[in-house]
Amino acid sequence: xxxxxxxxxxxxxxxxxxxxxxxxxxxxxxxxxxxxxxxxxxxxxxxxxxxxxxxxxxxxxxxxxxxxxxxxxxxxxxxxxxxxxxxxxxxxxxxxxxxxxxxxxxxxxxxxxxxxxxxxxxxxxxxxxxxxxxxxxxxxxxxxxxxxxxxxxxxxxxxxxxxxxxxxxxxxxxxxxxxxxxxxxxxxxxxxxxxxxxxxxxxxxxxxxxxxxxxxxxxxxxxxxxxxxxxxxxxxxxxxxxxxxxxxxxxxxxxxx
Ligand code: SAM
Numbered sequence: 001x002x003x004x005x006x007x008x009x010x011x012x013x014x015x016x017x018x019x020x021x022x023x024x025x026x027x028x029x030x031x032x033x034x035x036x037x038x039x040x041x042x043x044x045x046x047x048x049x050x051x052x053x054x055x056x057x058x059x060x061x062x063x064x065x066x067x068x069x070x071x072x073x074x075x076x077x078x079x080x081x082x083x084x085x086x087x088x089x090x091x092x093x094x095x096x097x098x099x100x101x102x103x104x105x106x107x108x109x110x111x112x113x114x115x116x117x118x119x120x121x122x123x124x125x126x127x128x129x130x131x132x133x134x135x136x137x138x139x140x141x142x143x144x145x146x147x148x149x150x151x152x153x154x155x156x157x158x159x160x161x162x163x164x165x166x167x168x169x170x171x172x173x174x175x176x177x178x179x180x181x182x183x184x185x186x187x188x189x190x191x192x193x194x195x196x197x198x199x200x201x202x203x204x205x206x207x208x209x210x211x212x213x214x215x216x217x218x219x220x221x222x223x224x225x226x227x228x229x230x231x232x233x234x235x236x237x238x239x240x241x242x243x244x245x246x247x248x249x250x251x252x253x254x255x256x257x
C-alpha cells in the first residue's frame with residue numbers, strides 16, 4: 001500500500017487482510033461473459049484479484065489521488081471511472097451485454113444505502129452482490145420480521161435477493177481502523193422476482209415504516225382493503241409494519257394498487 005493519507009470524509013478504510021480480501025473477491029466465480037462492478041477500489045486491494053479473474057470489470061472511484069495506482073489495472077477488459085458513483089447512469093456505462101453482473105466491493109459506509117438503492121433502481125439486472133458493510137447495517141439487511149432491525153430496506157432487499165453473512169471483519173483488518181465492526185454480506189438474486197412497479201413499491205414501503213411507533217393503519221391510511229387483508233390473515237388492526245413479512249407486503253401492495 002503506498003502512502004496516501006486516508007480521507008475520513010470519503011469513508012476511506014483500506015482493507016489489508018488478504019484472507020478476507022480473497023473471500024470477498026472469490027465469492028462469485030466469474031466466466032468470460034460476466035461483469036464485475038467495483039465501487040470504491042481505493043488502492044486496488046480487491047481490484048488486483050478481479051483482474052486475474054475471467055470477465056470484465058468496471059470500477060468507480062471518486063478520489064483522483066488513486067489514479068497513479070489504479071491506472072495499472074486498466075486493460076481492454078477493465079475500466080476505471082473517476083467520478084461519484086451516485087452520479088453515474090450505470091446502464092449507460094455498461095456498453096456490452098453480459099451473462100451475469102456482480103457487484104463486489106468494500107463500499108464507503110457513509111453512503112451504503114444510497115449506493116445499494118442506486119444499483120437497484122439503475123435498470124440493470126444484478127445477479128449477485130458481495131458487499132463489506134458495517135455489521136449493524138448487515139443486521140438490518142438480513143433481519144426477520146418482528147425484530148428491532150427489520151425495516152423498509154430489509155423488505156426492499158428481500159424483493160431481489162437471498163442474503164447471507166459470509167464473515168465478520170474486525171477493525172484491525174483495515175488501515176486506518178474504523179470504529180465499528182464490519183461484515184461481508186453476499187446477496188444472490190432470487191430466481192423468481194415478483195413483477196411489480198418498483199418505484200411505487202418503494203414509496204409504499206417507506207410510508208408503511210415511516211413512524212415506527214405508529215400502526216400500519218396510521219402510516220398507510222385506513223381503508224376497507226387494508227381491513228379485509230388484516231382480517232384474512234388474522235392480524236390485529238393495530239399491527240405494525242415490522243410484523244409483516246415480505247410476502248405480506250407484496251400481497252397488500254397488489255391489493256391496494
Ligand atoms: N476497496 C478499497 C479497499 O478495500 O481497501 C477501498 C475501500 S474504502 C472503504 C471506500 C472507497 O470508496 C474509497 O477508495 C473512497 O475514495 C471511495 N468512495 C467514497 N465515496 C465514493 C463515491 N461517492 N463514489 C465512488 N467511490 C467512492
